[in-house]
Every structure is written in C-alpha cells, then in structure tokens.
Amino acid sequence: MTRKEQLGQVFRFALVGGVNTGTFFGIYLLLHPWMPYFAAYSLAFVLAMVGSFFMNTYFTYRTRPTWKKFLLFPLTNVTNYVIQSAGLYALVTWAGMDTRIAPLVAAIVAIPFTFLLSRKILVPGAARAAEEDERQGRARSSSTV
DSSP: OOHHHHHHHHHHHHHHHHHHHHHHHHHHHHHTTTSOHHHHHHHHHHHHHHHHHHHIIIIISOOOOOHHHHHHHHHHHHHHHHHHHHHHHIIIIISOOOTTTHHHHHHHHTHHHHHHHHHHHHSTTHHHHHHHHHHHHHHHHHOOO
C-alpha cells in the first residue's frame, strides 16, 4: 500500500470516526434523560458500533462486510470500550466533568486504538503489509548511494 493510499485510509477513517462519534453522542444525549448515564453510554456505544462496522467496511477500508468480520469487529471495540469507559469514569468521578460532555472527550482519546484494531480485523493482511512497508522503509534509509 502506498503512502497516498494509507493517508487516504486515515482520512476516511477520521471522517467515519467523526460521523460515528456524532451518531454516538446524539444517541447518548437522547437516552441520557431516560436512563442512568452509564447505561445510556453503553447502549449508544453498541448502536454506534454497528453503524461504524458498515461505514468502515464500505468506505474506510473498501472491503466487503462478512459475517465473520461483523462478529470479530466488536473485539476491536472491546479495547476501545475499556479505554472510553475508564476515561468516562475518571472524567466524571475524579475530574468532575459534566456527564453530557465526558463521553465525547473519552471517545476522542480512544481514536488511534480503534483505527489500528479495526484495520487489523477488516483488512486481511494489513498487519503484515504494515510490517513489510516498515522493513522496506528501513532498507531504503540504510542504503548508501
């Protein structure tokens, strides 16, 4: 994969992430008055994750969604969920942040982890390709003219 293709993928991921974060936050705000903040957060997270799967397969990574990928995709979000949940708890409990804003801040912090894990699940061989690109880059930088 060329640098231009990688940058395009990162840009598309950021775009999808923005849409997904907005979707998540909108659902959260709709649910927040009707249930405890953490329950609203969890349900909004699951609903947004389903949308994220389809946006990332079709748009970000330009691959076909399959049942296998769909079933594995939540595994990529387990780490994301843990990071966001810990962040949410810390921001609300220790930092005293408003429960309407804290989920958005926690979500932003988790973005890089989500990109790497979702790419590994949704793009077969992505990890091997990244390692190969890195090896080639080291070989070019260590060669002499």
